[in-house]
Amino acid sequence: xxxxxxSKIAVVDDDVRILESIQELLESAGHSxxxxxxxxxxxxxxxxxxxxxxxADIGMxxxxxxxxxxxxxxxxxxxxxxxxxxxxxxSTQKRAAAQGHQGFFRKPFDGSALLAAVKxxxxxxxxxx
Numbered sequence: 001x002x003x004x005x006x007s008k009i010a011v012v013d014d015d016v017r018i019l020e021s022i023q024e025l026l027e028s029a030g031h032s033x034x035x036x037x038x039x040x041x042x043x044x045x046x047x048x049x050x051x052x053x054x055x056a057d058i059g060m061x062x063x064x065x066x067x068x069x070x071x072x073x074x075x076x077x078x079x080x081x082x083x084x085x086x087x088x089x090x091s092t093q094k095r096a097a098a099q100g101h102q103g104f105f106r107k108p109f110d111g112s113a114l115l116a117a118v119k120x121x122x123x124x125x126x127x128x129x
Contacts, residue, residue: 007122008032008050012042012068013057013084018107022055022084025111026118039063039071048075053102053121055114058085058092066092069099080121084109 009031011022016037023033034051036042040063042054054072056065063071069081082103083096096104102124103117 006030006032007052008034008047009053009055009118010034010036010042010047010051011055012036012039012060012065014038014060015057018057018084022114025115029115029118031118039065039068042068043071048072051076051079052125053080053082053118055082055084055118058083058096059087066095066099069096069101073099078125080125082114082117082121084114 009026011019011026011033013019013022014037019035019037023035026033034047036045039060042048056068058065065083072079072081080102082105083101084105084107085092086107088106093104102121103114105114
């Protein structure tokens with residue numbers, strides 16, 4: 001983040017408590033946050049073209065975080081994605097790694113580590129432009 005630019009982060013999780021805590025954490029670090037309780041809600045919103053980073057829960061009903069990443073990548077191939085999950089099975093981690101991501105966090109996660117991953121994802125994304 002340089003100057004007065006405020007990065008916009010989308011957070012998608014079906015657990016409202018997690019959404020609220022991540023939103024507060026990111027806002028305290030100076031980011032603008034859009035929270036969504038489902039992948040469908042994000043995909044149905046025009047914000048996808050405006051966000052700088054996506055944080056997605058893997059274990060959501062209907063459209064999970066891995067599917068959301070694939071769908072979002074169709075529209076935004078350069079969008080950095082960070083995954084969070086309560087169930088980090090080895091097969092899920094392998095699938096996430098195969099799709100590419102800027103972070104993989106098991107709930108509960110360290111807020112400082114998440115902020116560091118967001119910062120790195122935004123830096124990497126801005127250098128790729």
